[in-house]
Amino acid sequence: MTPVEILASLFPSGHSVSAEGDLLFGQGTLPGGTVVHVVGATARAPIGIDQAIRLSGAVLEIARSDDATPILFLVDSASQRMSRRDELLGLSEYLAHLAKSLLVAEARGHRTIGLLYGGSAAGAFIATALACGTLVALPGAHPEVMDLASMARVTKLPIDVLEAKAKTTPVFAPGLDNLVSVGGIAAVWNADESLADQLQALLARPRDGDDRAALGEKRGGRPKSARIAGEVAAAAQA
Amino acid sequence: MSDIRQSWYEAGARERIAALVDSGSFAEFVGPERRETSPHLGIFDLPAQFDDGIVVGSATLDGTPILVAAQEGRFMGGAFGEVHGAKLTGLLRAAKALGRDVVIAFDTGGVRLQEANAGEIAIAEIMRAVVEARIAGVRVVGLIGGRAGCYGGGGLIAGCCSTLIVSEQGRISVTGPEVIETNMGVEEFDSRDRALVWRTMGGKHRTLIGGADVFVDDDAAAFRDAARAALAQSARPLSVRSAYPHSFALSEVEGLGSIDGASTSLSTNGGGSIDGASTSLSTNGGGSIGGASTSLSTNGGGSIDGASTAPSTNGSGERPGLDLDTLAAEQARLERRIARFGDAADATDIWQALGIDDPKAVPDMPATAFATLAAQYRESADDAR
Numbered sequence: 142m143t144p145v146e147i148l149a150s151l152f153p154s155g156h157s158v159s160a161e162g163d164l165l166f167g168q169g170t171l172p173g174g175t176v177v178h179v180v181g182a183t184a185r186a187p188i189g190i191d192q193a194i195r196l197s198g199a200v201l202e203i204a205r206s207d208d209a210t211p212i213l214f215l216v217d218s219a220s221q222r223m224s225r226r227d228e229l230l231g232l233s234e235y236l237a238h239l240a241k242s243l244l245v246a247e248a249r250g251h252r253t254i255g256l257l258y259g260g261s262a263a264g265a266f267i268a269t270a271l272a273c274g275t276l277v278a279l280p281g282a283h284p285e286v287m288d289l290a291s292m293a294r295v296t297k298l299p300i301d302v303l304e305a306k307a308k309t310t311p312v313f314a315p316g317l318d319n320l321v322s323v324g325g326i327a328a329v330w331n332a333d334e335s336l337a338d339q340l341q342a343l344l345a346r347p348r349d350g351d352d353r354a355a356l357g358e359k360r361g362g363r364p365k366s367a368r369i370a371g372e373v374a375a376a377a378q379a
Numbered sequence: 380m381s382d383i384r385q386s387w388y389e390a391g392a393r394e395r396i397a398a399l400v401d402s403g404s405f406a407e408f409v410g411p412e413r414r415e416t417s418p419h420l421g422i423f424d425l426p427a428q429f430d431d432g433i434v435v436g437s438a439t440l441d442g443t444p445i446l447v448a449a450q451e452g453r454f455m456g457g458a459f460g461e462v463h464g465a466k467l468t469g470l471l472r473a474a475k476a477l478g479r480d481v482v483i484a485f486d487t488g489g490v491r492l493q494e495a496n497a498g499e500i501a502i503a504e505i506m507r508a509v510v511e512a513r514i515a516g517v518r519v520v521g522l523i524g525g526r527a528g529c530y531g532g533g534g535l536i537a538g539c540c541s542t543l544i545v546s547e548q549g550r551i552s553v554t555g556p557e558v559i560e561t562n563m564g565v566e567e568f569d570s571r572d573r574a575l576v577w578r579t580m581g582g583k584h585r586t587l588i589g590g591a592d593v594f595v596d597d598d599a600a601a602f603r604d605a606a607r608a609a610l611a612q613s614a615r616p617l618s619v620r621s622a623y624p625h626s627f628a629l630s631e632v633e634g635l636g637s638i639d640g641a642s643t644s645l646s647t648n649g650g651g652s653i654d655g656a657s658t659s660l661s662t663n664g665g666g667s668i669g670g671a672s673t674s675l676s677t678n679g680g681g682s683i684d685g686a687s688t689a690p691s692t693n694g695s696g697e698r699p700g701l702d703l704d705t706l707a708a709e710q711a712r713l714e715r716r717i718a719r720f721g722d723a724a725d726a727t728d729i730w731q732a733l734g735i736d737d738p739k740a741v742p743d744m745p746a747t748a749f750a751t752l753a754a755q756y757r758e759s760a761d762d763a764r
Contacts, residue, residue, distance in 0.1 A: 190713075194714055194717065201703065201706055221553050223559045225559070225568050228552050228559070228568075229584075231585070231588060231590045232552075233534030233552060233553045233590075234764070237506070237535045237537070237538020237539050238764075240506055240510075240539070244511070245701065264531065264532065266499065267503050272507075287492060291557075291558045291562060294561045296492050306422065313419070313492065313493055320496055323499075325500040351504055354504065362497065363461050365418055365465065366465035366501065369465035372408070372469065373409050373468075374476070377437060377446060
């Protein structure tokens with residue numbers, strides 16, 4: 142689905158979301174009357190310092206309000222922008238700041254929902270979609286941690302070996318199903334049904350803590366993390 | 380503590396913890412005897428390690444209970460895998476529940492690519508746990524000066540910490556040099572140009588632009604002293620409330636204390652002394668251990684009392700933590716950085732714009748001289764992180 146189609150399905154009575162370069166800002170009203178803020182990183186574009194600071198500024202402006210309006214983050218990005226300039230100026234701080242903005246907005250009562258409808262990768266994925274309280278995806282979304290060519294360079298494994306392993310190894314291979322299996326994505330929505338209904342149903346369910354490790358255990362992608370985190374936390378409080 | 384200087388860069392995770400905390404106080408959680416190895420490395424015929432490359436536990440620092448984690452950069456480049464990440468997540472959740480401060484010794488290339496999806500989500504879980512602990516008033520202090528630096532998702536976690544202490548070797552970055560080169564070409568970034576790597580991502584540059592708070596020499600004792608001073612600060616000094624968004628002048632008059640509206644809070648809440656503390660620490664870290672330990676113990680002694688009372692108020696939620704004001708100040712700080720340095724082609728251009736007369740001399744400067752220079756010219760984060 143395109144952003145236009147997604148927004149039409151979410152907000153049948155109209156919305157004020159507009160594009161600013163590859164970013165989206167605005168709001169819409171769900172059929173039930175709930176107002177939803179929308180921010181977006183679209184067009185498979187990389188997220189550098191200039192994009193991150195604009196997004197965090199918008200999120201913080203929303204967070205300042207006490208009205209508990211949900212924030213929907215539409216994501217179809219590349220990875221973080223890989224450039225000398227972005228690293229020189231401290232891209233890690235900008236991405237962390239964006240993630241913190243989303244997390245603090247959530248702590249102040251704004252539900253944060255990531256909707257991954259295309260790609261996203263690496264640090265850009267962490268700072269946007271994965272920093273939301275709930276992350277859902279549309280069929281066809283294609284998240285990844287790193288492209289295989291870069292993986293080959295870093296791991297010093299031949300790329301044909303990585304390509305072969307990618308077909309059989311969900312824990313490392315790119316792709317929506319694999320991110321679902323480790324618990325990173327709560328649910329994959331049905332693109333043929335009303336997205337407004339699906340978002341309203343999601344908002345009607347209270348969110349209680351970070352359940353991604355439990356999901357990853359249930360789905361088999363991360364067999365150990367929920368238990369290990371629990372054991373460490375228990376030992377520290379013993 | 381020994382009189383023999385111990386390199387932080389060369390030390391392993393367990394040696395770093397031993398150098399940081401009170402002797403005999405460390406108790407490890409889910410240690411190597413449990414043999415909780417990675418369930419995924421076998422797929423690549425790679426050897427596992429019994430602690431999965433991270434050591435977590437509780438300890439005391441000058442008698443004050445803390446939680447501590449150290450990554451082992453010599454195992455898989457300190458990368459975050461499923462078990463590795465889960466141990467840190469669990470520690471941070473306990474920190475929030477207990478209202479107890481955390482020290483993390485980073486040494487990581489980022490996500491462990493052989494279990495990339497598990498590692499990626501682990502990073503997201505850790506960032507959430509850091510932020511939730513900080514909102515509850517817990518301090519999370521990051522130490523960066525290891526072989527692997529602090530790359531990828533590690534750089535993002537570091538960006539969520541309350542305070543970052545770095546040495547020259549402490550590189551902080553998202554995309555590593557090799558990955559930039561692979562994707563964008565050698566013209567964009569020549570990963571074999573080590574001088575370029577260090578001046579773009581290294582501890583000196585990060586200190587000068589406000590990406591790190593305290594610069595220390597590559598000395599385990601200097602890291603310990605700086606961590607102790609950072610823990611003695613309040614979780615979020617009140618200076619943040621009034622110092623944004625017009626804190627541009629702070630870097631130029633750092634330590635002077637009174638700046639417009641900020642003057643009241645800076646002079647009454649200890650904000651001024653925090654600047655002083657970090658300056659003297661940085662200078663001390665430069666190597667003269669004898670002189671350093673004298674002034675440091677004086678420094679630390681006064682503030683430790685404050686620290687030991689802090690956790691009790693902390694648990695009841697009275698100590699202000701990360702909040703919207705902190706992030707508004709950080710937003711202003713990061714916007715200002717782009718406005719001021721966004722057109723710079725090289726780190727030396729930024730250093731020159733900061734007012735440093737001979738920027739090309741910075742990379743070769745000894746730690747003491749650099750710390751003095753940095754205290755005068757740097758953009759301070761001023762707790763806006």
